[in-house]
Amino acid sequence: MKxxxxxxxxxxxxxxxxxxAELAEISVHLKTCxxxxxxxxxxxxxxxxxxxxxxxxxxxxxxNERIMSQIRSNxxxxxxxxxxxxxxxxxxPALAIGLILLVAITMIPAERKYxxxxxxxxxxxxxxxxxxxxxxxxADRVFPLSSCCAHQLNGDFLFVARRQSPAEFSMQxxxxxxxxxxxxxxxxxxxxxxxxxxxxxxxxxxxxxxELSAGMVNFRSSAKTVAASQTxxxxxxxxxxxxxxxxxxxxxxxxxxxxxxxxxxxxTATAAAVLASETAAATSTITADxxxxxxxxxxxxxPFTEEPLGxxx
Amino acid sequence: xxxxxMSDIELVKKVLAGxxxxxxxxxxxxxxxxxxxxxxxxxxIQEVEDIVQDTFVKAFRHLASYDCxxxxxxxxxxxxxxxxxxxxxxxxxxxxxxxxVTDVLLSDSLKETNAHPPEIIIRRERFRQIVNMIQELxxxxxxxxxxxxxxxxxxxxxxxxLNLPLQTVKNRIFKARGVLxxxxxxxxxxx
Numbered sequence: 001m002k003x004x005x006x007x008x009x010x011x012x013x014x015x016x017x018x019x020x021a022e023l024a025e026i027s028v029h030l031k032t033c034x035x036x037x038x039x040x041x042x043x044x045x046x047x048x049x050x051x052x053x054x055x056x057x058x059x060x061x062x063x064n065e066r067i068m069s070q071i072r073s074n075x076x077x078x079x080x081x082x083x084x085x086x087x088x089x090x091x092x093p094a095l096a097i098g099l100i101l102l103v104a105i106t107m108i109p110a111e112r113k114y115x116x117x118x119x120x121x122x123x124x125x126x127x128x129x130x131x132x133x134x135x136x137x138x139a140d141r142v143f144p145l146s147s148c149c150a151h152q153l154n155g156d157f158l159f160v161a162r163r164q165s166p167a168e169f170s171m172q173x174x175x176x177x178x179x180x181x182x183x184x185x186x187x188x189x190x191x192x193x194x195x196x197x198x199x200x201x202x203x204x205x206x207x208x209x210x211e212l213s214a215g216m217v218n219f220r221s222s223a224k225t226v227a228a229s230q231t232x233x234x235x236x237x238x239x240x241x242x243x244x245x246x247x248x249x250x251x252x253x254x255x256x257x258x259x260x261x262x263x264x265x266x267x268t269a270t271a272a273a274v275l276a277s278e279t280a281a282a283t284s285t286i287t288a289d290x291x292x293x294x295x296x297x298x299x300x301x302x303p304f305t306e307e308p309l310g311x312x313x
Numbered sequence: 314x315x316x317x318x319m320s321d322i323e324l325v326k327k328v329l330a331g332x333x334x335x336x337x338x339x340x341x342x343x344x345x346x347x348x349x350x351x352x353x354x355x356x357x358i359q360e361v362e363d364i365v366q367d368t369f370v371k372a373f374r375h376l377a378s379y380d381c382x383x384x385x386x387x388x389x390x391x392x393x394x395x396x397x398x399x400x401x402x403x404x405x406x407x408x409x410x411x412x413x414v415t416d417v418l419l420s421d422s423l424k425e426t427n428a429h430p431p432e433i434i435i436r437r438e439r440f441r442q443i444v445n446m447i448q449e450l451x452x453x454x455x456x457x458x459x460x461x462x463x464x465x466x467x468x469x470x471x472x473x474x475l476n477l478p479l480q481t482v483k484n485r486i487f488k489a490r491g492v493l494x495x496x497x498x499x500x501x502x503x504x
Contacts, residue, residue, distance in 0.1 A: 061358060
């Protein structure tokens with residue numbers, strides 16, 4: 001008998017993910033190997049049982065009628081953002097920025113701080129798996145972020161920055177975080193960030209200045225790299241309103257349709273090269289070879305375990 | 314053309330053109346996907362229902378902003394995830410529930426089988442074990458695993474929906490199966 005295939009191959013076989021040649025090879029093997037055959041059968045049976053169970057629950061908890069009823073009662077689709085003409089989009093902001101810079105240079109003697117900093121920042125875990133300084137924490141416990149005390153975070157967290165208009169963003173991953181000159185600073189960070197609420201906030205990640213903005217779906221950064229791959233978009237960019245708008249724009253528009261979006265990374269040539277062009281703002285990708293692209297953005301909420309949920313459940 | 318034969322994009326265009334009833338076809342196609350996505354992330358079946366409803370209503374309201382180059386399912390999951398985050402922030406909403414997903418899974422899924430021949434009892438017990446084992450998986454592993462098993466989606470489609478690299482999806486499903494296998498073996502040894 002030939003050597004048994006890897007378990008991953010058996011899984012792919014059970015999931016129908018093998019190509020024809022592999023499929024034929026594994027099928028032959030399964031005819032002669034009871035162990036592998038049992039493994040595949042057991043996997044398929046469990047899948048079938050689970051699928052049947054969930055289907056049955058789904059059938060009893062469908063809300064399709066409720067959805068359509070709500071839609072029929074108010075069948076209004078909100079209009080997509082209207083593209084503004086070039087002169088409005090580029091020239092006016094450029095003139096305005098020029099004017100502001102002129103005023104700033106001539107009139108303001110004090111050291112300038114870039115906008116979007118926070119008066120105070122707090123954070124809390126989004127689920128019970130998260131740790132602060134190596135300790136599990138209750139997800140409803142709020143920690144203030146201070147300049148005197150850095151925290152090592154591991155897991156999913158929600159940050160709330162308070163200032164004139166508050167901003168909230170989520171972080172997933174591992175980082176040491178503190179507040180420095182009213183700016184949240186993430187060091188040794190291997191994280192993904194996503195602005196949840198507000199118009200934007202500037203932070204430092206692994207020494208890079210990042211502007212979290214409403215149009216930016218996620219920002220991923222690794223301590224081993226300068227910046228990692230992320231798609232972002234500009235909500236007011238004309239390209240964002242044409243048929244070929246980016247996915248990020250579509251999803252961003254749902255939450256913050258009117259906000260503009262830019263990402264600024266000052267010191268990285270690679271990232272800057274990608275980011276510099278405003279005209280390319282509708283869809284850009286900051287790439288970096290994330291060594292292990294395993295953990296990304298999708299687990300922000302509590303699991304369906306029986307453990308108490310972070311927000312008091 | 315029959316609505317069942319239309320692509321998602323065609324349906325979206327027609328809904329935007331005023332044929333709002335065709336939105337029900339999009340609900341038909343993706344309600345289970347959104348349901349199982351939320352099922353893997355929430356404790357309360359009532360909240361699952363509410364967010365499924367909110368997801369589709371919000372998708373309808375913002376249909377004009379939908380990017381036709383993106384998968385409709387992925388867009389729905391993004392909306393769903395955002396609603397989930399929003400829900401988490403609203404502390405008042407998170408009261409202890411009596412409609413725990415696990416309980417509902419165990420009770421509702423077995424309602425059809427009133428008779429108790431031995432094989433049904435065995436299947437019930439097996440299902441109970443599986444549900445309990447899945448509970449213990451981390452959310453990272455549980456979500457792609459359930460999308461795979463419940464919706465029978467290819468890995469590539471799961472990757473697109475969850476906005477994850479394909480290899481990450483494979484790894485997570487593989488890891489989930491590995492954990493479940495270990496738990497199953499432990500359970501079998503004990504029994």
